[in-house]
Amino acid sequence: MGALTGVLYGCLVVFLGGWYLGKWPGNFSFLLFILTVVTLVYWLAERFRFAPARQAAARNLEAQDAARRQQLADKGIAKVDGDISSAREALLAQPWWLDWTAGLFPVILVVFLLRSFLFEPFKIPSASMVPTLLIGDLILVNKYHYGIRLPVINKKIIPLNEPQRGDVMVFRYPANPTIDYIKRVVGVPGDEVAYLNQKLYLNGKPVPTQTLPEFYDEDGTQAGDGMRYRAQFSEKLGEKDHRILVDPKRPSYVVPHATFPYKENCRYSAEGITCKVPAGHYFMMGDNRDYSEDSRFWGFVPDENIVGKAFFIWMNFGNFKRFGSFN
Missing domain, CATH: 1.10.287 (Helix Hairpins)
Structure with a gap:
């Protein structure tokens, strides 16, 4: 033995x-x-x-x-x-x-x-959720908020809360379920989501935004072009506001993946994209809008791919001030 x-x-x-x-x-x-x-x-x-x-x-x-x-x-x-x-x-x-x-x-x-049914730690690997989450943030994800799921196969056995617009959610990347992604829920089943000329619309109405002081990118990680200030806005999805970054120099059009489920629900143009969210699916976007590969490119996230709701930063070894809830 x-x-x-x-x-x-x-x-x-x-x-x-x-x-x-x-x-x-x-x-x-x-x-x-x-x-x-x-x-x-x-x-x-x-x-x-x-x-x-x-x-x-x-x-x-x-x-x-x-x-x-x-x-x-x-x-x-x-x-x-x-x-x-x-x-x-x-x-x-x-x-x-x-x-x-x-x-x-x-x-x-x-x-x-604990990891399967209560809380799971994750590390933020990219700048797609800046300014809400920075590279290197160690976060906790609530595994039971959206329902109790069986470990490994991720099968929901006890439904609880449904994802809401504005939630920061961890999910299995639809194109490769072995990879975990983190984005913000923008559209729920039945919504029509449009991102045109760098502005977000829900069901035909513009999402309320307010201009904030510019965000200073200390690490130059947003676009890979060194330290610079970036246009920052407050956006209201659901009950709470959150911050987003927009780069006016980036083009509005999107080059989608060749194919993905329900691609026929989306219309692409030089101004951007308009999609109708199918039942049991969600439209996800990063807060760093022009440097996030999200549902605009690879489609919708099915309910069976949901991992949990992100809610707390417990450590960042590059910035010890990064601690606390971000919802």
Whole structure:
């Protein structure tokens, strides 16, 4: 069993190393599920087989020692050398391969349950949600807000709240569900969403906006052209305002992917795009409007791709002031 455990750990190290280096894609939810199952098997084996066997061996040692002492006592020898306590502890000691499997099961199980049903951490990898979320922000996502879903397969079993316009939502990228994206919900089922000449319209009406002081891009990450100020606005989707960035130098037209489900619901022109959101789907956009590849390019997000509602920044190692709720 020790050799088998060593092989399993070796496979895990190789997989994680290749995943980190980008040699192959990875699914952390599925990996955590596998680790939970494997450590559960070891935990059950330890509780019902290996631990009882070690305890039986220790009892047998104690019985043999007691029998030997009784035999010597029958011969009149009262003082007997030899202490079996160290040998008994050695027999009861858990081997390393159980300590690193069965011993980790409770911790892995708790992480799996918390991550699957309550909260999941994510790291912001791009500038598509600036100024709301910056590159390097570590955020928490509420996994149960939109309903309880089965781990790994993401099947909703208990519906709760529906996504609302203005929510910041994490979802599985429709073109490649192994990748998680984060954008803002702009259109819900039945809405007509238009983004024309860099202005957002919902059901034929312009979304209310107000001009804000320019946003200073300290890292120059928005457009990759160094430090500069960018036009910033307050936009009202739903009940709360949020900030967006617009670059007037960028063209209004969109070059969509060759095909995506319900593409026939969208009309493209030199001014931008107009889409009718189908049932069970959502139209997503980044707050950094001219530097976000979102539903304008690859279409709608189906309900089964929803991961959860993002709501809290808990750390950014490049900016320790980045902490707190952003909704």
